[in-house]
Amino acid sequence: MTEVSKPDKARLVELLRRFIDPESVIDDAETQRPYECDGLSMYCEMPLVVVLPDTVEQVQQVLRICHQHSIPVVARGAGTGLCAGAMPHAEGVVLSLAKFNRILSIDPLARSARVQPGVRNLAITEAAAEQGLYYGPDPSSQIACTIGGNVAENSGGVHCLKYGLTVHNILSVEMLSVEGEKLSIGSQGLDSCGMDLLALITGSEGLLGIITEVTVKLLPQPEKAQVVLAAFDSVQQAADAVGGIISRGIIPAGLEMMDTHAIRAAEDFARAGYPGNAQALLLCEVDGTIEEVQEHIAQVEGLFASFGATSVRTSQSETERALLWKGRKSAFPAVGRISPDYYCMDGTIPRSQLAHVLTEMQRLSGEYQLRVANVFHAGDGNLHPLILFDANVPGEFEKTEEFGARILELCVQVGGCITGEHGVGIEKIRQMPIQFNEQELLQFNAIKDAFDPAGTLNPGKGVPTLRHCQEYRSLETKTMPPSTSVKGAA
Amino acid sequence: MADIVPLLQQQILSARDQGTKLNIIGGTSKAFMGRVASGDPLNVGGHRGIVSYQPVELVLTARAGTPLIELVAALDEHDQMLSFEPPRFSAASTLGGTLACNQSGPGRPWWSSVRDQVLGVRLLNGRGEHLRFGGQVMKNVAGYDVSRLQAGAMGSLGLITEVSLKVLPRPAVSCTLAFDLGLEDALGLMNRRAAEPKPLSAACWLDNRLYLRLSGAPAAVDATVRQWLGQGERLDDGDAFWVALRDQKLAFFAGKAPLWRFSVNPTAANPALEGDWLIDWGGAQRWYRGDASMAQMQAMAEAAGGQVSLFRGGDRQAEVMHHQPQALQTLQQRLKQSFDPDGVFNPGRLYGWM
Numbered sequence: 001m002t003e004v005s006k007p008d009k010a011r012l013v014e015l016l017r018r019f020i021d022p023e024s025v026i027d028d029a030e031t032q033r034p035y036e037c038d039g040l041s042m043y044c045e046m047p048l049v050v051v052l053p054d055t056v057e058q059v060q061q062v063l064r065i066c067h068q069h070s071i072p073v074v075a076r077g078a079g080t081g082l083c084a085g086a087m088p089h090a091e092g093v094v095l096s097l098a099k100f101n102r103i104l105s106i107d108p109l110a111r112s113a114r115v116q117p118g119v120r121n122l123a124i125t126e127a128a129a130e131q132g133l134y135y136g137p138d139p140s141s142q143i144a145c146t147i148g149g150n151v152a153e154n155s156g157g158v159h160c161l162k163y164g165l166t167v168h169n170i171l172s173v174e175m176l177s178v179e180g181e182k183l184s185i186g187s188q189g190l191d192s193c194g195m196d197l198l199a200l201i202t203g204s205e206g207l208l209g210i211i212t213e214v215t216v217k218l219l220p221q222p223e224k225a226q227v228v229l230a231a232f233d234s235v236q237q238a239a240d241a242v243g244g245i246i247s248r249g250i251i252p253a254g255l256e257m258m259d260t261h262a263i264r265a266a267e268d269f270a271r272a273g274y275p276g277n278a279q280a281l282l283l284c285e286v287d288g289t290i291e292e293v294q295e296h297i298a299q300v301e302g303l304f305a306s307f308g309a310t311s312v313r314t315s316q317s318e319t320e321r322a323l324l325w326k327g328r329k330s331a332f333p334a335v336g337r338i339s340p341d342y343y344c345m346d347g348t349i350p351r352s353q354l355a356h357v358l359t360e361m362q363r364l365s366g367e368y369q370l371r372v373a374n375v376f377h378a379g380d381g382n383l384h385p386l387i388l389f390d391a392n393v394p395g396e397f398e399k400t401e402e403f404g405a406r407i408l409e410l411c412v413q414v415g416g417c418i419t420g421e422h423g424v425g426i427e428k429i430r431q432m433p434i435q436f437n438e439q440e441l442l443q444f445n446a447i448k449d450a451f452d453p454a455g456t457l458n459p460g461k462g463v464p465t466l467r468h469c470q471e472y473r474s475l476e477t478k479t480m481p482p483s484t485s486v487k488g489a490a
Numbered sequence: 491m492a493d494i495v496p497l498l499q500q501q502i503l504s505a506r507d508q509g510t511k512l513n514i515i516g517g518t519s520k521a522f523m524g525r526v527a528s529g530d531p532l533n534v535g536g537h538r539g540i541v542s543y544q545p546v547e548l549v550l551t552a553r554a555g556t557p558l559i560e561l562v563a564a565l566d567e568h569d570q571m572l573s574f575e576p577p578r579f580s581a582a583s584t585l586g587g588t589l590a591c592n593q594s595g596p597g598r599p600w601w602s603s604v605r606d607q608v609l610g611v612r613l614l615n616g617r618g619e620h621l622r623f624g625g626q627v628m629k630n631v632a633g634y635d636v637s638r639l640q641a642g643a644m645g646s647l648g649l650i651t652e653v654s655l656k657v658l659p660r661p662a663v664s665c666t667l668a669f670d671l672g673l674e675d676a677l678g679l680m681n682r683r684a685a686e687p688k689p690l691s692a693a694c695w696l697d698n699r700l701y702l703r704l705s706g707a708p709a710a711v712d713a714t715v716r717q718w719l720g721q722g723e724r725l726d727d728g729d730a731f732w733v734a735l736r737d738q739k740l741a742f743f744a745g746k747a748p749l750w751r752f753s754v755n756p757t758a759a760n761p762a763l764e765g766d767w768l769i770d771w772g773g774a775q776r777w778y779r780g781d782a783s784m785a786q787m788q789a790m791a792e793a794a795g796g797q798v799s800l801f802r803g804g805d806r807q808a809e810v811m812h813h814q815p816q817a818l819q820t821l822q823q824r825l826k827q828s829f830d831p832d833g834v835f836n837p838g839r840l841y842g843w844m
């Protein structure tokens with residue numbers, strides 16, 4: 001590697017325009033604006049350049065140039081991430097994979113699809129539908145988010161309780177190293193010899209390489225799916241009912257909970273017929289063969305009643321099922337209507353701690369004088385507390401972040417973690433030392449070094465460097481100043 | 491029930507100081523795997539016991555030296571299971587060895603692998619540091635997935651001391667159907683059946699017979715049996731077949747002939763190689779008995795979209811795992827270096843260059 005003098009912005013743009021369509025090398029502020037943040041718009045930054053290559057060779061070339069001059073590279077899918085993982089670096093290049101949007105092949109018999117990284121999650125399921133197949137992980141952002149982003153975040157969804165996360169649903173990736181070298185990880189079989197690099201790459205937040213192709217597994221569409229909606233007078237009862245179902249040996253396809261703020265907001269928005277006076281609501285979807293669904297739905301209805309549900313309603317048609325889900329799926333935008341801004345947290349806890357954590361959160365809500373609405377994947381203990389605030393009130397965002405940090409600490413205290421599916425990015429980097437000690441963080445840094453010794457892939461995200469750790473210990477939970485106001489992360 | 495981490499840690503540190511190497515040993519049931527072992531024994535078998543098990547959480551945490559049969563007994567009491575059906579090559583097979591060697595049984599394509607079900611690990615790295623990664627909850631994306639990275643690493647990154655796993659309820663009923671079919675027809679049928687939304691939980695072909703296992707709610711299993719049975723036969727003792735397959739106790743696995751394992755595209759045409767084959771995992775895992783050259787086997791595995799390893803027997807001084815391209819070899823060496831800078835653990839067990 002010859003470190004010839006680092007090109008300035010104009011020179012870099014010129015270098016990139018030599019092999020990429022000039023229109024796809026964006027260097028003016030106005031056109032760059034949409035790239036300044038991801039779904040977590042409190043954190044934003046303008047990059048040097050945004051590039052949208054459309055061949056792997058071009059991506060390689062971008063990487064080679066950046067590597068040669070130690071220029072940071074931030075990969076970007078659809079920018080729906082919720083941890084500022086795709087936020088640009090002021091001195092770096094944003095590498096958008098948006099033009100890699102082709103489904104390369106679908107093999108119905110082997111139940112797999114080869115896709116480019118910029119393909120939208122839902123597009124895979126839509127393309128496979130003809131063959132009676134679908135792609136399992138279904139983040140609520142699936143209309144927009146890309147499979148490359150899903151792999152980078154190890155995204156989950158409402159159905160991952162039964163069907164797993166991204167890591168369980170991919171067979172292989174094609175990746176480029178920081179030097180631009182091609183790596184094939186995984187195979188068409190279910191495992192490969194040696195260390196499980198596929199698992200290491202999944203969830204690595206663009207810090208270890210650029211994903212240029214993904215082969216996903218496809219699942220047969222279930223014969224039938226039905227959802228049961230149950231209302232409860234207390235969160236404790238609903239939480240107990242969740243445990244009751246699992247103990248009964250039923251693994252629902254999805255098991256979601258909403259609290260009173262979320263229920264009201266969702267009902268106003270979606271008119272799904274949610275009982276407005278309930279303190280907690282559970283949505284339990286069961287899928288499988290017709291006979292299996294019949295058997296399990298009857299059990300679930302009975303269980304909910306025995307755990308004190310004040311009402312139980314089971315979808316009788318696909319339209320009704322879609323309606324019942326609509327409330328849940330639009331909960332984020334719905335909450336966006338009852339508050340100027342909201343901040344979405346993502347801690348995961350052991351299910352048995354649900355009631356305790358929710359109660360404690362209500363106490364904190366009082367302490368900070370900020371409302372919290374809860375929508376979450378109750379089946380796997382993944383919480384999404386939405387802290388409602390107004391970014392135009394001076395100091396309120398800082399207060400919100402501090403409240404959020406307390407929630408994450410609480411999650412770790414009860415045996416959980418700071419992020420279940422949204423990733424660390426920049427947002428949660430200060431909480432990493434709560435979950436991991438210094439030796440563990442150093443081991444993470446050593447892994448990063450093995451892939452990217454100069455640290456130019458998505459620097460400052462995911463894993464704090466030791467310098468960070470020390471800083472963060474002394475800074476404790478001081479918050480970062482937001483660069484702009486919040487535009488509701490969903 | 492004992493926590494012997496301090497002792498293990500001391501052994502690692504003194505090996506590091508003296509420049510000696512360590513051979514990690516769980517229950518010795520997988521001593522035949524990988525390349526020939528070298529180094530002083532580091533026995534993790536004494537580090538055993540269930541640390542926590544909350545059936546309602548579907549999570550079990552146990553020390554790495556805990557024998558699988560102990561875990562299974564605890565799960566049985568609550569009608570739960572290790573869904574990846576780990577082989578018990580002997581009664582001493584341990585949890586840590588199962589993860590390090592990434593061993594999963596017949597249900598793997600439908601019920602996940604050990605790698606899939608791992609939620610977190612604790613491990614001693616080559617610096618003798620006792621580290622914790624992942625956790626005891628279903629979803630955790632903080633930091634790199636060091637837990638699953640261990641699957642298949644065969645101890646080359648460190649000594650796994652504790653594992654947290656997702657466990658699953660045992661299906662209410664299981665039923666096995668058998669059909670007389672040649673290899674090619676069986677491969678086709680296995681894949682077509684797997685693409686149907688039915689409670690299939692295992693599919694194996696051996697000696698011109700296709701075995702399909704159905705598991706789940708009684709009504710679902712019964713209805714599928716009615717639809718699929720046709721000319722087939724419903725086995726009275728199906729479970730015994732799957733256990734013998736899982737633990738490699740079927741006659742197919744007996745004797746000294748080298749045993750090769752192919753992990754390939756489930757729909758790939760079977761390699762044109764005369765001799766004894768057994769197809770498992772609905773076509774994705776295929777076993778072959780006989781002498782062959784590694785180079786020849788690798789070419790056939792790649793043609794089938796996957797990889798091969800010399801699982802048991804044959805020349806274990808030579809490489810026994812599928813060749814890695816140079817870039818991936820370098821990467822794995824660097825990862826090894828990041829965990830075990832002095833190369834204390836299992837030198838050359840996975841690959842000669844590791």
Ligand SMILES: Cc1cc2nc3c(=O)[nH]c(=O)nc-3n(C[C@H](O)[C@H](O)[C@H](O)COP(=O)(O)OP(=O)(O)OC[C@H]3O[C@@H](n4cnc5c(N)ncnc54)[C@H](O)[C@@H]3O)c2cc1C
Binds near residue numbers: 038149207209332
């Ligand atoms: C309304 C809403 C609902 C959501 N619901 C869910 C949910 O249910 N479950 C869930 O898990 N998440 C959810 N998310 C979060 C988000 O959608 C996911 O994290 C998603 O996977 C991000 O995909 P993306 O294409 O938008 O990636 P981006 O936001 O563009 O990038 C995310 C990260 O991946 C990296 N990256 C992107 N592409 C590549 C590549 N090709 N190679 C290497 N690195 C790459 C980026 O550098 C960045 O670190 C939600 C977000 C919103 C706004």
